[in-house]
Amino acid sequence: xxxxxxxxxxxxxxxxxxxxxxxxxxxxxxxxxxxxxxxxxxxxxxxxxxxxxxxxxxxxxxxxxxxxxxxxxxxxxxxxxxxxxxxxxxxxxxxxxxxxx
Amino acid sequence: xxxxxxxxxxxxxxxxxxxxxxxxxxxxxxxxxxxxxxxxxxxxxxxxxxxxxxxxxxxxxxxxxxxxxxxxxxxxxxxxxxxxxxxxxxxxxxxxxxxxxxxxxxxxxxxxxxxxxxxxxxxxxxxxxxxxxxxxxxxxxxxxxxxxxxxxxxxxxxxxxxxxxxxxxxxxxxxxxxxxxxxxxxxxxxxxxxxxxxxxxxxxxxxxxxxxxxxxxxxxxxxxxxxxxxxxxxxxxxxxxxxxxxxxxxxxxxxxxxxxxxxxxxxxxxxxxxxxxxxxxxxxxxxxxxxxxxxxxxxxxxxxxxxxxxxxxxxxxxxxxxxxxxxxxxxxxxxxxxxxxxxxxxxxxxxxxxxxxxxxxxxxxxxxxxxxxxxxxxxxxxxxxxxxxxxxxxxxxxxxxxxxxxxxxxxxxxxxxxxxxxxxxxxxxxxxxxxxxxxxxxxxxxxxxxxxxxxxxxxxxxxxxxxxxxxxxx
Numbered sequence: 001x002x003x004x005x006x007x008x009x010x011x012x013x014x015x016x017x018x019x020x021x022x023x024x025x026x027x028x029x030x031x032x033x034x035x036x037x038x039x040x041x042x043x044x045x046x047x048x049x050x051x052x053x054x055x056x057x058x059x060x061x062x063x064x065x066x067x068x069x070x071x072x073x074x075x076x077x078x079x080x081x082x083x084x085x086x087x088x089x090x091x092x093x094x095x096x097x098x099x100x101x
Numbered sequence: 102x103x104x105x106x107x108x109x110x111x112x113x114x115x116x117x118x119x120x121x122x123x124x125x126x127x128x129x130x131x132x133x134x135x136x137x138x139x140x141x142x143x144x145x146x147x148x149x150x151x152x153x154x155x156x157x158x159x160x161x162x163x164x165x166x167x168x169x170x171x172x173x174x175x176x177x178x179x180x181x182x183x184x185x186x187x188x189x190x191x192x193x194x195x196x197x198x199x200x201x202x203x204x205x206x207x208x209x210x211x212x213x214x215x216x217x218x219x220x221x222x223x224x225x226x227x228x229x230x231x232x233x234x235x236x237x238x239x240x241x242x243x244x245x246x247x248x249x250x251x252x253x254x255x256x257x258x259x260x261x262x263x264x265x266x267x268x269x270x271x272x273x274x275x276x277x278x279x280x281x282x283x284x285x286x287x288x289x290x291x292x293x294x295x296x297x298x299x300x301x302x303x304x305x306x307x308x309x310x311x312x313x314x315x316x317x318x319x320x321x322x323x324x325x326x327x328x329x330x331x332x333x334x335x336x337x338x339x340x341x342x343x344x345x346x347x348x349x350x351x352x353x354x355x356x357x358x359x360x361x362x363x364x365x366x367x368x369x370x371x372x373x374x375x376x377x378x379x380x381x382x383x384x385x386x387x388x389x390x391x392x393x394x395x396x397x398x399x400x401x402x403x404x405x406x407x408x409x410x411x412x413x414x415x416x417x418x419x420x421x422x423x424x425x426x427x428x429x430x431x432x433x434x435x436x437x438x439x440x441x442x443x444x445x446x447x448x449x450x451x452x453x454x455x456x457x458x459x460x461x462x463x464x465x466x467x468x469x470x471x472x473x474x475x476x477x478x479x480x481x482x483x484x485x486x487x488x489x490x491x492x493x494x495x496x497x498x499x500x501x502x503x504x505x506x507x508x509x510x511x512x513x514x515x516x517x518x519x520x521x522x523x524x525x526x527x528x529x530x531x532x533x534x535x536x537x538x539x540x541x542x543x544x545x546x547x548x549x550x551x552x553x554x555x556x557x558x559x560x561x562x563x564x565x566x567x568x569x570x571x572x573x574x575x
Contacts, residue, residue: 016271023264032260039267043274050278059277062225066270069232073266076239077259083243084252096253099327 008049015042029081029091033074040070106157109150110168111176111216115183118143119209126202133201137191140205144184144212151176160222164284167222170573175219175350178428182343183212185436189335192545193443197245197333204244208339211237215347221354224273224283231269231315234347235262238340242332254331261314261324269311275304276359288359297364305360309372312355315348318410319379322403326387329399334446337395338439341402342432349409349428353421356413366416373414374506380407381513388520392454394442397520398435401479404517405431408494411510415497422570423497427490429559429566430478434487437475437552441468444539458524460533468539469528471549478556480521481514485560493567 015038022035044063051059085091107113122136122143151173160167186208190197197204214233221227239262243255277283279301280291313321329337360369384404391397405427412424445453445461445468462469478487491514499507541549559566 016267019267023260029256029260033263036260036263036267039264040270043267043270046271046274047277050274054278054281056277056281058225058283059274062228062270062273062277062283065225065229069229069236069266072236073232073239073259073263076236077263080239080243080252080255080259083246084249084256087246087249087252096256098250098253099257099331 005049005053009046012042012046012049015039015045027093029084029093029096032093033077033081037070037074040066106154109154111147111151111180112213114147114150115143115209115213115216118147119206119213122206122209123203126206131202133205134191136202137187137205140187140209141184141191143209144180144187148177148180151180164286165223165226167220169220171353172220174425174570174573175346176216178346178432179212179215179219179343182215182339182346182432183208185432186335186339186343188544188548189338189436189440189443192440193333193335193446198247200244204241207237207241211241211339211343215343215350218347219350221351222285222358224276224285227351227355228266228269228273231311231347231351232266234344235266235315238262238336238344241336241339242328244336245333248331250331251333252331254328257331258324258328261321265311265314265321268307272304272307272309272311275300275307279304285354285358289361292359292362292365297362297368302368305365305369306372308355309369312348312352313376316345316352316406316410317348317403318376318406319383319403320376322380322383322406325403326391326396326399329402330393330396330452334395334439334443337398338435341398341435341439342428345402345406345409346428346432349413349424352413353424356416357421370414370416373410374503377407377410377414378506378509380404380410381510382407385513385517388517391520392456394453394455394458394524397455398438401517401520404513405479408491408510408514411498411503411506412494414503414506415501417497417501418571418574419493419500420497421574422567423490423493425570425573426493426563426567430486430490430556433552433556433559434475434478434485437471437549437556438479440545440549440552441472441475444468444541444545448537448539455524455527458527459531460536461528463533463536465539465541467541467546467549471553472528473525474553474556476521476524478560480518482518483560484557486556486563487560489560489563489567 019035019039023032026032044066047059047063081091088095122139155173157168187205190205211234214230218230221230239255239259242258243252245251280288317325381404384400384407388397388400409424409427412420442453445457478485481487481491495507
């Protein structure tokens with residue numbers, strides 16, 4: 001069987017769906033954050049596959065930017081979650097209920 | 102393309118001054134107040150440096166970056182926003198206990214990202230600019246890390262923001278995959294010569310989801326009230342004006358160039374109309390029972406996002422001009438309102454509810470009148486700026502045939518009067534618990550006068566502003 005663009009896009013779509021489902025269903029901030037990274041990487045996979053089959057490198061350039069930005073986001077995000085853990089002694093989503101209607 | 106032009110652009114100048122100020126703080130440990138004044142000075146200098154290049158026109162770096170009149174106008178808008186945010190931060194310095202100097206310096210980087218977004222012409226630059234703004238906002242929102250509410254707001258903003266950016270990247274991936282380019286002109290050319298396929302529409306929808314988060318349009322608004330309430334007040338005003346404007350400047354660019362073709366328009370116009378409808382309805386109705394003023398302004402910001410989307414849904418020049426005028430009206434009113442909230446917070450750091458406005462007129466007349474003008478302008482009553490903004494948006498949407506949208510919008514604006522006038526009524530007709538005069542510094546008095554008079558004057562004489570905006574767009 002020849003592995004083609006469709007296969008890569010299907011894998012990327014499945015990863016994206018797994019990430020989205022995780023964000024909606026899981027209750028721990030760290031796991032939710034991991035799921036966000038899965039979604040970003042699903043998008044990266046789609047970009048690389050498209051770039052390869054279009055033989056156009058600008059998609060892969062964007063992937064480098066996405067990886068860099070994701071690293072910055074993780075640095076800030078984990079710092080925030082650690083700071084929250086210090087105050088609340090929990091990273092569970094159901095404990096973050098100070099601001100609500 | 103000369104080096105001087107690059108150095109003088111706000112994005113470069115602000116980044117360099119932010120780096121310089123951060124290094125200076127690390128080495129010399131200066132007084133935080135002098136850092137704040139230097140930040141204010143860098144916004145002013147950046148504005149002056151912009152002057153020689155106002156008439157420049159051009160597309161640079163293989164179509165990555167565009168410099169036109171609209172870009173200049175938005176850069177000026179973001180510089181004014183940054184300047185006022187820093188002034189508000191200096192005014193509320195008693196609320197920030199740690200890292201005050203960094204708190205003044207970080208918005209320089211955010212403003213640089215926003216200025217970059219004003220001239221995007223490529224999806225790669227769009228993503229990078231949007232992330233500069235978003236990531237620095239994560240830090241700014243959660244800056245008071247000894248307050249659980251600020252941290253909670255930061256984490257909520259982080260999760261929803263990262264979710265929106267992954268949708269944005271996925272959307273860009275599909276647009277790139279089908280059209281073979283990330284450059285706006287190339288995408289537009291592809292749409293003219295080829296049929297628009299389902300994956301391309303999927304890409305368009307994902308990009309709109311990512312940008313809808315910045316514009317806080319329903320159904321991507323869930324973060325707005327919580328983050329507005331939890332963040333420190335100057336940052337809330339920055340989110341309300343700067344972050345929303347950043348979303349809309351990108352929407353203006355994206356919808357008027359790569360997705361401008363008829364075959365795209367028939368897909369995105371219904372989506373924008375739907376988002377606008379839901380935003381005006383939910384924003385105005387949910388604001389009515391709110392007691393916390395920042396939360397109320399959060400819902401009001403959702404409804405203003407709806408009115409602005411109405412202007413976009415008109416997909417013509419009047420609509421775009423209306424959006425830009427509306428933003429200037431919004432800037433004036435929001436900063437006046439938040440300056441008053443900050444001055445009240447000095448005596449009551451736990452948060453201001455509508456009840457705390459009781460009898461403000463007896464405590465300080467200028468404060469009460471400024472807040473009243475801001476509220477009336479936001480509500481859209483004549484003859485203030487907000488009225489003409491709403492009028493233009495409605496006219497543009499009506500002309501393009503969105504009659505239902507305009508009717509619902511007008512009804513919701515009328516419902517919105519209730520909660521804006523509630524604040525005015527508390528200030529002028531309710532009895533205060535204690536009559537304690539509030540003393541203002543001369544600079545704050547001048548700023549309040551400028552914002553109030555500007556809101557009236559530019560409402561009566563809206564013509565020059567609208568002419569300017571029209572000249573920019575033509």
